[in-house]
Amino acid sequence: MIDLKISSEPINIQSCVDWVMAPESGGIDVFIGTVRNATKGKKVIHLEFEAYESMALNEMRKIAETTLATWPVHKILIHHRTGLLNIGEIPVVIAVSAAHRAAAFDACRYAIDMLKQTVPIWKKEVFEDGEVWVAAHP
Amino acid sequence: MMTVNILAFGIAKEILGGTAISINFSDGVSVLEIKTILEEQYPRLKQLTSFAIAVNGEYTKPETIISPGDEIAIIPPVSGG
Numbered sequence: 001m002i003d004l005k006i007s008s009e010p011i012n013i014q015s016c017v018d019w020v021m022a023p024e025s026g027g028i029d030v031f032i033g034t035v036r037n038a039t040k041g042k043k044v045i046h047l048e049f050e051a052y053e054s055m056a057l058n059e060m061r062k063i064a065e066t067t068l069a070t071w072p073v074h075k076i077l078i079h080h081r082t083g084l085l086n087i088g089e090i091p092v093v094i095a096v097s098a099a100h101r102a103a104a105f106d107a108c109r110y111a112i113d114m115l116k117q118t119v120p121i122w123k124k125e126v127f128e129d130g131e132v133w134v135a136a137h138p
Numbered sequence: 139m140m141t142v143n144i145l146a147f148g149i150a151k152e153i154l155g156g157t158a159i160s161i162n163f164s165d166g167v168s169v170l171e172i173k174t175i176l177e178e179q180y181p182r183l184k185q186l187t188s189f190a191i192a193v194n195g196e197y198t199k200p201e202t203i204i205s206p207g208d209e210i211a212i213i214p215p216v217s218g219g
Contacts (some may be wrong), residue, residue: 033219037172050148052192053217054195055195055213058195058196091218112219115218116217118212118216121216122216133214134187135216135217136149136215137185137187138187
């Protein structure tokens with residue numbers, strides 16, 4: 001089973017865990033992305049996330065389907081936020097349940113790594129003296 | 139000729155000056171030709187690490203031909219998570 005969401009509302013981690021919980025599962029792996037207070041030593045004020053929502057959900061679905069086809073996992077959830085996020089807030093949660101931990105860890109890592117490569121979501125770092133779209137320029 | 143609406147996100151939105159623009163292309167225009175035309179009209183796109191053109195919400199090959207009514211989007215390097 002797959003649950004995907006892009007929203008400007010805060011992500012409730014407990015709801016994510018509850019959703020992936022399954023009687024046949026022996027473990028749940030959860031990746032929680034958090035807004036860091038600095039990039040390369042430079043103080044970050046906040047981040048702004050923007051998504052091409054229909055395509056992002058489409059790409060998230062491909063990732064989720066690949067995890068289900070590759071590892072013996074039961075459920076995968078991928079939620080991502082948009083809009084302005086302050087330090088310590090949560091832009092992304094990936095939760096995976098499986099009978100055994102190895103599959104859950106591997107699938108979760110694959111999902112976050114792929115999300116960062118293919119899902120059309122962009123983040124702007126806002127500093128005290130300017131702002132930068134992450135990864136835009138070489 | 140056909141008019142194509144192009145969506146722009148992230149830094150591309152700033153370069154194009156809005157979330158969407160309309161450009162006239164010849165019939166049978168390819169993704170690669172659209173990229174070239176966009177780079178000519180908006181030279182700052184050439185300074186990006188890379189950018190992709192999505193058609194109807196999918197990454198595409200450069201030789202893909204655009205049809206009227208396709209949803210085209212400029213996808214600068216993604217940075218979610």
